[in-house]
Amino acid sequence: MAYLSLFFYAIVLILLIPATTLAKNNTDHLALLAIKSGITHDPQHVVGTWNTSIHFCKWEGVTCGRRHPRVTTLDLGSRGIVGSLSPHIGNLSFLRVIRLENNTFKSVIPPQIGNLFRLQKLILINNSFEGEVPASLSNCTRLNVLGLSRNKLVGKLPQKLGSLVNLEIITVHSNGFTGGIPSFLANLTSLVAISAADNHLGGTIPHGLNQLHNLQEIGFANNQLYGTIPPSLYNLSSLRVISFTDNKISGDLPLNLGLKLHNLEFFQFSGNKLTGNIPFSFSNCSNLVELSLAENGLTGKVDINFSKMPNLWYLALFDNILGSSEPDEMKFIDSMINCSKLEMLSVHINRFTGVLPSSIGNLSTQLTSLAFGRNNLYGPLPSGIGNLVKLERLSVLQNQFNGVIPNELGNLRNLKLLYLHYNNFTGNVPYSIGNLSLLTVLNLSKNRLKGYIPLILNNCRSLLSLDLSKNNLTGPIPVELFQLSSLSITLNLSRNHLVGPLPQEIGKLKSLTKFDLSQNDLVGEIPNTIGSCVSLESLLLDDNLFQGQIPPTMSALKGIIILNLSSNNFSGEIPRFLSQLNLSSLDLSFNDLEGEVPLEGIFRNGSLFKVNGNDKLCGGPPELRLQKCRKTGSRKSRVIFLVVIPLCTLLVGTMVFMSFLIYRRRRKTRAQPPAEASHVQPFTRVTYGSMLKATNEFSQQNLIGTGTFSEVYKCILEPDDGMVAIKVLKLENRGALKSFTAECEALKNIRHRNLVKIITSCSSIDYQGNDFRAIVYEFMPKGNLERWLHPSSEHEMDAESGPQRLSLHQRVTIATDVAQAIHYLHQDCEVPVIHCDLKPSNILLDSEMVARIGDFGLAKFLPLKPRESSTVGLRGTIGYAAPEYGLGSEMTKEGDIYSFGILLLEMITGKRPTDDMFQEGLNLHGYVKMAFPDRLKEIVESGLLLVREEADQNINYGYNENIEGRRWKKIEKCIVSLARIGLTCSMESPTERMNTTKVVHELQNISGIV
Structure with a gap:
């Protein structure tokens, strides 16, 4: 009987087990369906197969365990999926792996993932997840891979993640994380790799990282880090990758670095503030693949022995102060012969001196980029350089190389960029350059080249920019050059000894932007075909022997901004079409032009054009001080007075009488008046x-x-x-x-x-x-104010195309223009408008430097609609948006005034409100307020102090000290007044800010000073 009872209970248990499993299966099934419902776009139809026709364990992207039909892996990576991740994912309690990388999952990471205590891998890389990382992830204590990079996550990484002691890989790069390098990382002693580049972490490198003895890779590039590298970091001998590029890390590198970190493969510290010498001990790093120390303040000789680095791929030492003036300081290149995988060698912008060794021709045939520009190298360019057959970029500009340009350059069939300018090369332009069919940029300017321009350059069919200026080239301009329809950036042949006419074929360069033939000996008339060069923005033909009239076909050059025809023999009147072009600079001086100077377009502003040296001109703006144009009574004019005018009078009288008759007839018919025609805009x-x-x-x-x-x-x-x-x-x-x-x-x-x-x-x-x-x-040909206040290094290098620093007078004028526009929007519009996004990039400048407010994408009309009034959150751009907007206050006119105040302070100081220096409660308003008024000269933009320096210099040269002193006092008074307006407009309380009427009035008063 007892045996029967046991048998009975066994049968019951057997029957109950499938029911329990079924219930758990149902949980997973429902969770997967909930995940499917959150997906809005499924281009590969992955979840389209998730239906009841087959068991969910066989659904695509789903893997179940062998013993139990429970979901253990969810892999939907790289499927182009769009949607949000359902919180029900937390019900898949057997999950060990979640892979959703390379999709477009949006919204937040569900906190319910913290329920998955079995989870080992969470990979959400390259999506659009936003918000903060849920602290509940700390419950997933078995997690060994956490991939959150390339999303839109923000805030601090939760301190609780320090409980993930099994974590081996954490990648959080390319997000918006803040709050410094998390201290909890020191607790994760199993870590092998940390990748956190491209965030906003800030702060210093914590010393506690020295506890991570298993660490092989660490990356915190582009994170606004500062301070020195903790010496203890160099004790982590397992490190293979160290990447801190583009931060503000300072100090010297330890001399024994390469002895301690002998496993190094990637050492990336470009774009920091490192000083001192490059340690010789790098010679011990035989596994080195990349050594990037560019854009620092490193000095001294490069004496690394690269001979035992067969895997070296990239050496970047550019933009430092390297160099010792020792004769053999370029010998380090000899040791690179064994670096058979080397692809890029960049040591430009340093102080290297000496001869480039011939061993450069024995470097890796894999080399694609070689840059030695802006050093003090001399001697010939080694002909062996022609052995580097995969070279795509060769830059040796701004050195003292001499001798002929080696013909072997023609072997470099993959070359795209060739920069040999600003050297002392002699001889002819090598015909072999015509072999370089992939060449896009060729710059041989500022050398001592002679002879004719080779016709074979016509073979360089990919050429976008050609610069042969500032040489001793002779002969005519070859017609074949104008068959290079690819030329779209620059054709510069200026400052040579070219002769003959400008060929009619110039019209074939329809895409050319800049054409410079100045300072040659060219003759004849400008071909009418010049009108076909419709993309021209800059045309410089000055200092030649051109003659005839300025061709009327040039009226087709609608994009022209700079035109210089000075010092030629042009005759006739100034064409009226020049006043209709979008010119910002026009020079017609020293020709044989005659007649009246127009008063329209560019001719309204005497500072933008030149016509001096044309003795037969008259009229024009008063500042030219030209003679008035005479109106002489010729025989022709008498005929017009005696014959033509009476006939015209009779004709007009007849027309008036006929119109009167027609009017009476139409009035009698009382016809219905036609509908008013609508205005048709261009x-x-x-x-x-x-x-x-x-x-x-x-x-x-x-x-x-x-x-x-x-x-x-x-x-x-x-x-x-x-x-x-x-x-x-x-x-x-x-x-x-x-x-x-x-x-x-x-x-x-x-x-x-x-x-x-x-x-x-x-x-x-x-x-x-x-x-x-x-x-x-x-x-707007002058671009935006942002470009003028903060010109890039590229603009600063090219004075012709890039903006120069704004004068004080220009800044006051621009500020006044902006203030008048705001006043109009706030006070004079039929319906007042709030701009909501005033900042330098939205202030545009026309050809006469008149400021225009643009980008009304966030603008609002007053009074606001109810839903606009209740909008919570920041409207505008960080740094320029009024502080009350961040607290949920409604948009007001005072918000625009605050933005204008910040803009004005930026124009004075040259500092953006988002500058890295503004931390720990300091902002641009407070920065100026601390210096106001007595110490303003310590913080104003350096260009504004040039007046002070000029005044001091004039006094030294014997100018009247009282006059120069008064001049500076006026400038100083102007700067103080501008700062006061900026500070008042950017007060934290909206009620304390200045109104637009007063702003405009005070700025107009300041204009009278400068």
Whole structure:
């Protein structure tokens, strides 16, 4: 009987087990269906197969355990999926691996993932997850891989993650994390790799990282880190990769670095503030693949022995102060012969002296980039360089190389960029250069080359820029050169001894932007075909022997900004079409021009054009002080007075009488008056095709600006009405359509000299079923204020194209223009407008440096609608947005005033409100306030102090000290007044800020000072 009872209970248990398993299976099944419901786009139809026709363990991307039908792996990586991750993922309690990388999962990471105590790998790389990392992840104590990189995550990494003691790999790079390098990392002693580049962590490198004895890879590039490298970090002998590029780390590298870190493969510290010598002990790092120490302050001799580094791929030492002036300081190249995998060698912008060793021809045949520019190297360029057959970039510019350019360069068939300018090369331009069919940029300027321009350059069919200027070249310009239709950036042949006429074939260079033939001996007339060069922005023909009239076909050059025809023999009158072009600089001086100087366009501003040295000119703006134009009574004019005028009078009288009769007849019929014709704006029928063509298919070459909601291109639309700017909306970005609507609404009914002018009516274009929206504006040739306040190094290097520092007078004028525009928007519009996003990049400058406010994508009309009034969050740009916006306050006129105040302080100091120096409670307002008024000269932008230096210099040269002193006092008074306006406008309390009427009045008073 007892045996029967046991048997009975055994049967019951057997029957109960499937029921329990079924219940658990159902939990997983429902969780997977919930995950499926959160997916809104599934281009590969992965979850489309998730249905009841097959067991969920066989669903694509799902793996179950062998013993139990429970989900252990969810792998939906690289499937193009869009959607959000359901919180129900926390119910898959047997999950060990989650792989969702390379998709577009949005919203937050569900905190319910913290329920998955068996989880070992969580890989969410390259998605759009946002918000903070949930602290609940600390419950997943078995986790060994955490991949969160390339998302939109923010805030501090939770301190509780220090409990993940089994973590081996953590990747959080390319997010928005803050709060310094987390101290809890020191607890994760199993860590092998940390990747946290491209965040906003800040702070110093913690000493506690020396506890991570298993660490092999550490990366914190581009994180605003500062301070020195803790010496204890060099005790981690297992390190293979150390990457701290683009921070502010300072101090010297220890001499024994290579002895302690003998396993190093990647050592990346470019873009920091390191000083001292490069340790010789790097010679001990035989596994080294990349050594990047560029853009620091390193000094001394490079005496590393590279001979035992067969895997070296990249050596970057550029932009330091390296060099010892010792004769053999370039001998380190000899030791690189065994580096058979070397692809890039960049040691430019240093102080290396000496001869380039011939061993350079024995370097790796894998080499693609070789850069020695801006050093003090001399002697010939070794002919063996022609052995480096995979070379794509060769730069030895701005040295003292001499001798002939070796013909062996013609062996480099893969060469794309060749920079040999600013040296002392002699002889002819090598014919072998014609072999380089892939060459895009060739710069041989500022050498001592002679002879003719070789016709074989015509074979360089990919050439975008050719510069042979400042040499001793002779002969005519070869017609073959103009068959290079690829030339679109520069053709510069200036400062040579070229003779003969400018060939008619010039018209074939339809894409050329800059053409410079100045200071040669060219003769004849400018060909009419010049009008076909419709992309020209700069045309320099000065100091030649050109003659005849300025051809009328040049009126087709709608994009021209700089035109110099000075010091030639041009005759005739100044063409009226020049006043209709978008010129910002025009030089017609020292020719044989005659007649009246126009008063329209560029001729309204005497500082933008020159006509001196033309004795037969008259009229023009008063500042030219030319003679008045005489009106002589010739025989022709007498005929007009005695014959033509009476006939015209009789004809007009007849027409008036006939019109009167017609009017009476129509009045009797009492006909219905015709409907009023609607105003047709220019370009109202702009098509997608015309935009596509005008912008060269929206190419990068035409791109002049990009933002969150749009990209801006410059082009010339047909019919020819000058250069325009086309703003193309990024409709895939959330808020872009709203921005488009706001901008159209704001600009359609407001007109002011200091507001950007819209050319088209705002409309959408349905292109092949896609919603394409664009706005056409007038083109602003001087760019935006951001570019002038903070010119890039590239602009600073090129004085012709890049903006120079703004004078104090220009800054005051621009500030006044902006203030008047704000006053108009706030006070004089029929419906007041708040701009909501005033900042330098939204202040545009026309050819006369008149400021215009642009980008009304965030603008609002007053009074605000109820939902606008209740909007919580930041509106505008960080640093420029009023502080009350961040607290949820509604948008007001005072918010624009705050932005203007910050803008004004930035114009004075040259500091952005987001500058790295503004931390721990200090901001731009406080920075200026601490120096106001007595110490302002310590913080103002350096360019504004040049007046002080000039005054002191004039006194030293014997100028009147009282006059120079008074001059500086005026400038000082002006700067103090500007700072006071900026401080008052950027007060934290909106009620304490200055109103626009007073701002405009005070700025106009300051204008009188400067």
